[in-house]
Amino acid sequence: MIIDLKTVLLAPRRFEFSIEPGWWQGDRENDQIIGLGGPLKVEINIAKAGSKYVLDGRLSGRLLIRCDRCLEHYESDLESDFRLFLALIPSDTGQSELELLEDDMAVDFTSGNEIDLEEVVRSQIFLSLPLKCLCREDCLGLCPVCGSNLNIETCECQREMGHPAFLKMKNLKFKGESE
Ligand SMILES: [Zn+2]
Ligand SMILES: [Zn+2]
CATH class of the missing domain: 2.40.160 (Porin)
Structure with a gap:
């Protein structure tokens, strides 16, 4: 017009x-x-x-x-x-x-x-538009490894990140940083 x-x-x-x-x-x-x-x-x-x-x-x-x-x-x-x-x-x-x-x-x-x-x-x-457009405030997004939409599915990569071996590694890193 x-x-x-x-x-x-x-x-x-x-x-x-x-x-x-x-x-x-x-x-x-x-x-x-x-x-x-x-x-x-x-x-x-x-x-x-x-x-x-x-x-x-x-x-x-x-x-x-x-x-x-x-x-x-x-x-x-x-x-x-x-x-x-x-x-x-x-x-x-x-x-x-x-x-x-x-x-x-x-x-x-x-x-x-x-x-x-x-x-x-x-x-x-x-x-x-807001700076960040989110479908909901707590949108979980996509898995950075396999690309699954974490709002609707849980992928294997998630489980791996919660694996005891992975947690141990995280603890080690944390210890090293604090010293
Ligand atoms: Zn979303
Ligand atoms: Zn994944």
């Missing part, structure tokens, strides 16, 4: 729309976000404030995410409020270019006087 910012010069504009789950396209195969778990509700207000444009937005929906530890997919609520400041910066070509101020992510959703609200939404979805 491309918005011409000239249309908000006189009065703020409010946009409300819903994005269908099929909209999300992962960039790479190992993206953390698999897709949307349902329609995503988007509300965005755009207003001119001095020389800047202010975007106030809210996203609500569900995301399909890949767990960082066990790599299984899980659903998570997405409730995100955000505020962006944009400014028109004169470019080399003599025309003005919109630029995101205080950006913590290089996002290209503007050209000239226009802004692509779907790109704004996409970047905000990425920013809403």
Whole structure:
């Protein structure tokens, strides 16, 4: 959804729309976000404030995410409020270019006087992710040896790590370190 910012010069504009789950396209195969778990509700207000444009937005929906530890997919609520400041910066070509101020992510959703609200939404979805995405707080992850998902199965390697011989070795190492 491309918005011409000239249309908000006189009065703020409010946009409300819903994005269908099929909209999300992962960039790479190992993206953390698999897709949307349902329609995503988007509300965005755009207003001119001095020389800047202010975007106030809210996203609500569900995301399909890949767990960082066990790599299984899980659903998570997405409730995100955000505020962006944009400014028109004169470019080399003599025309003005919109630029995101205080950006913590290089996002290209503007050209000239226009802004692509779907790109704004996409970047905000990425920013809403926690540092670590876990299907549950105590996710056991994958066995580093055989790759089994330890949330659903116990593998032989686990048993070996609990083997008396292995524990003895650990004790020896501990003794050596403390001396
Ligand atoms: Zn997990
Ligand atoms: Zn294993």
